[in-house]
Amino acid sequence: MSFLPPGAYKPAVDHWGSFQKLSKRLPEGSLAVVDKTVVGFHPGLIPALEARNPRAIVQITGGERAKNFASLEKVLSESLSLPRSGTLVVVGGGTLGDVATVAAHLLKRGVRLVQVPTTLLAAVDSSLGGKGAVDLTLRGRVVKNPVGVFHYADESWICPELFTSLSEDQHREGAIEAWKMVVCLDGPLFRRYMRKAPALDKLVKDARRLKESVCSQDPYEQTGLRRVLNFGHSFGHVLESLSRFKLSHGDAVGLGMLCALDVGRAMGVTPEKVATQVEEALKQGPGVLGRDRIASLIRRTPLGDVVELLAADKKAGKSGELRMILLTAIGSFEILDVSEATWRNLWPAWKQGIRP
Known part of the structure; x- marks a missing residue:
């Protein structure tokens, strides 16, 4: 051996x-x-x-x-x-x-x-x-x-x-991560999920298959492909930190995906129809938390704190730029640098808990 x-x-x-x-x-x-x-x-x-x-x-x-x-x-x-x-x-x-x-x-x-x-x-x-x-x-x-x-x-x-001992909240946050991979990597499977919610064992097997397919091609995050697994994580980790981890990781990623859809729309990368369909699917499928939860976490947060948390995140580019996964369609994505001005322009709407 x-x-x-x-x-x-x-x-x-x-x-x-x-x-x-x-x-x-x-x-x-x-x-x-x-x-x-x-x-x-x-x-x-x-x-x-x-x-x-x-x-x-x-x-x-x-x-x-x-x-x-x-x-x-x-x-x-x-x-x-x-x-x-x-x-x-x-x-x-x-x-x-x-x-x-x-x-x-x-x-x-x-x-x-x-x-x-x-x-x-x-x-x-x-x-x-x-x-x-x-x-x-x-x-x-x-x-x-x-x-x-x-x-x-x-x-x-x-x-x-x-x-069997998991709470409803714990089931939700796991399902959110599984749907994240389906949304980014497998359009036909996403459409099947929309027609009929998968059983638990199928959800686990599908998610593990999709993640393994990515990791086998980019085991150390060097080619860029594996970064797709960070969809929703940039602002998700910020929200998680701001809540002092009272917000679970899965729920934070779910809210972070909503932020990523907004950033993609603002940059002209994510079509309006795609963003709307994905947000609705995340609500109806795994049950992502509402935008009011984003507002409650950032309403009194100084922007300087957010800038610092984003800069410290391991997904930042070499010069500290915010590098995000943005959907171009269901099942496809791009990895793009996002200017501070772009997400700052979305901040007022996020503070109000509404879609920009």
Whole structure:
């Protein structure tokens, strides 16, 4: 078997089934990182992991507050005895998956990683594609994902029973991310979704297929293709930060997509008909939050704070320019630099919660 260096692209390998069954795939002596909240909903997780004689089971409460260097250090300190041939399995949502991905990359300069997403959002997005990161605080505000790595999972376990404890809000934010990929990458599938909403397992499989098709062609975001996955993220991350992460990531991306549609229309890139159809689909399909939520978050925000957050975002261009994914049609897009004047002109309407 050829040796792949840490961070090397690995095709997605998905296994569907119960956690009890799939846990038997875990090598003995592995390290497990588990969301403490998920354990409360699914008490069978720990016994299944303990049956594999792990070196340690690290329990951390997931959420954006866990995505920091303190959590990373906790994982690393529990795993010093793990050999380079060892395996780290992470059972949790996107934030815990991010921390564990960074840890797997750093441990002994790279160990095997198994992703077990426990949220719909993680299943359709963050558990696939090799990216892991932690947040930093800049002048009292949290900046998302400025410190990170690429470290592709060796395999992922998709356990539908883990999704049964999710709230309606958690289902919505995962569905928003899945629809994001369909809107940008697959026009015919979008039209099928409009005729009939997909079942949960199909939504997950479609989203993972679309994301994998992008990541396989641009595993390290070097050709520009993979940037399509950031549709809605530029202003989505701003709104998320301004809410001090009371606004969930999926909901923030949904609102960020509305902002991106407005920017595209203002620049003459996104046709009016396309913007209207997509916004209506996001409302009727996954149920994106209303524009009044944007207004409530930015109404008293100094524009200087927004400029600073956009400049700190990892998606900015080399000279700090705002680089956004803008739809040209359903299923196609362009990556364009957006001037500050363009989005500033939209700001008054956004503050009022209306479509510019």
